[in-house]
Amino acid sequence: MIDSVLSQTRTVIGRFPFPHWASVLLNNPIRRALERPDSTIDKIGLDGHEHVLELGPGPGFFSVPLAGRLPRGHLDLFDIQPGMLDRARRNLERAGHRNVGYHVGEADVELPFPDGAFDVAFLAEVIGEVSDKTACLRSLARVIKPGGVLVFREAFPDPDRLSVAELRKLAEPNDFAFADAIEGRWGDVVRFRRNHYGIQTKDI
Ligand SMILES: C[S@@+](CC[C@H](N)C(=O)[O-])C[C@H]1O[C@@H](n2cnc3c(N)ncnc32)[C@H](O)[C@@H]1O
DSSP states (O other): OHHHHHHHHHHHHOSSSOOGGGGGGTSSHHHHHHHOHHHHHHHHOOOSOOEEEEESOTTTTTHHHHHHTOTTSEEEEEESOHHHHHHHHHHHHHTTOOSEEEEEOOTTSOOSSOTTOEEEEEEESOGGGOSOHHHHHHHHHHHEEEEEEEEEEEETTOTTOOOHHHHHHHHGGGTEEEEEEEEOSSEEEEEEEEOBTTBOOOOO
8 A cells, every 4th residue: 555655656756766856755764763774784794895886875875874884995886866976975975984986877788897896786775766677687797796795675665676586586697696585674685696607606
């Protein structure tokens, strides 16, 4: 019921992507209290040295705690909407984070990063909005190092959220091995490991 109301609302306020002028719906104290972004970031399993790509960060709801977990690493944000990146930048700078790069572009076109540039890629409530999901996964497989980690956060009430089975169907044919799915009250954190060439591993 709430799902269908949200779906209708999004159809009225604008089709995909989620409009940057409505970013207050993504970054507010109520969502923070319910979704606890820190606990999602904990589940990625970072040690603080990684080079991380966050695709579709929006106004930076997860990016702020993510940047805080990378004292010796680096975070790159990539979003189709400059307005979202401006908001993310403001929020990150206000929180004192300088170890962040900002990139505008489309995730279903080739990502503008070198092969194997990242240890980790993180996507929260984004993949459902990407029109060519297979092209996006193929591009992620190129920019994540062999053995690196791909993490999806898919949560209620996002009307575009994908199930664990749908994520596996997308990721596994594109050189990722399913590692685990950590279920929470509001959604799942689903982790994949980028295959070493010819080797499929499930260990994170
Ligand atoms: C629903 S919002 C989620 C934002 C953030 N991850 C969060 O959970 O608060 C989806 C984000 O993905 C971005 N996005 C959608 N399609 C995209 C694409 N094809 N390439 C890059 N970013 C995209 C949107 O601009 C938006 O910032």
